[in-house]
Amino acid sequence: MTNLTTIENGFIMNEIEFTFEGQDEILDKTQAHVSTDRGVIFMDTTMSINGESFEDINDFLISLHG
Amino acid sequence: MQEKKKISQLTPKERALDSTDLLMISEVAPDGYATKSITGAEIITSAQEGRQATLISGTNIKTINSTSLLGSGNITIQTNPITLASGTGLNLTGTTNQISASVLIPAGTLTANKSIWVRNILTKSAGSTTSTGRIYINTTNSLTGATLLASSQSMNGSSYFQRFERNFLFDGTNLICISVVNGFATDLTASTISNVAFNNLVDNYLIFAVQNSTTTPDNLGHKKYIVQIYD
Numbered sequence: 001m002t003n004l005t006t007i008e009n010g011f012i013m014n015e016i017e018f019t020f021e022g023q024d025e026i027l028d029k030t031q032a033h034v035s036t037d038r039g040v041i042f043m044d045t046t047m048s049i050n051g052e053s054f055e056d057i058n059d060f061l062i063s064l065h066g
Numbered sequence: 067m068q069e070k071k072k073i074s075q076l077t078p079k080e081r082a083l084d085s086t087d088l089l090m091i092s093e094v095a096p097d098g099y100a101t102k103s104i105t106g107a108e109i110i111t112s113a114q115e116g117r118q119a120t121l122i123s124g125t126n127i128k129t130i131n132s133t134s135l136l137g138s139g140n141i142t143i144q145t146n147p148i149t150l151a152s153g154t155g156l157n158l159t160g161t162t163n164q165i166s167a168s169v170l171i172p173a174g175t176l177t178a179n180k181s182i183w184v185r186n187i188l189t190k191s192a193g194s195t196t197s198t199g200r201i202y203i204n205t206t207n208s209l210t211g212a213t214l215l216a217s218s219q220s221m222n223g224s225s226y227f228q229r230f231e232r233n234f235l236f237d238g239t240n241l242i243c244i245s246v247v248n249g250f251a252t253d254l255t256a257s258t259i260s261n262v263a264f265n266n267l268v269d270n271y272l273i274f275a276v277q278n279s280t281t282t283p284d285n286l287g288h289k290k291y292i293v294q295i296y297d
Contacts, residue, residue: 002210014205014211027162027277028161028162031162033247038262038263039213039214039261039263040213040246041211041212041213042163042202042209044210047210
């Protein structure tokens, strides 16, 4: 499972820092596109955020953006 | 008593050894003579052990595009573009974004100022709601954490066919391409530019994904994809 660590205005994934840019796009109840300075990243609820798991992508995105 | 003769005194055969030839020698033994023999076939087999068989094109050495590799000279092989992969993806039903096909770009394959050309044919055979094809890049063969490279034009109603094509220029840091979020069939148009971070020193996967807006019967797939790298 991929874990994301939140930072100010972004997150760290696989030891790479991403900064939020633009709007998120929800694809379905478990998947979304997140716009960053490194491109648009596909995320889903198989990922955890700061060790926490989610079932709904809306809750996932709220937690991701802090 | 048989005549004794040194081997060096034997009369030369003066023709090629036959498999049916028989070489016999006798040596003195306490009770008379002991005879030992070896056939021509055994000598030939022993001499051929470990030797490369005569090369016969198409039999024990392959050909390249039906051209024999035997003989001297050079065979020029086209290196620009290099076809990295071609194949046929799966048509998939379901409302989640799923992998239809993927292609490995081995580490070091793409170097600065080269470009990738990707073309495939998006097809559906059923349904009338919206389906979308996308292309991603990731260091594992998984959508999770993948970076979006392209979005197709939405396919709804009776739109069952779309040529989906993109060019990506690698500048050493980013893949540069037409807007990744705007839905286009091809990049034979002008739009905003996207810069997608790309690490060419590790393995990367091009991932062809599909998503339908209803569970069934819509069934989008990336058919006949081809990926080429240009100098």
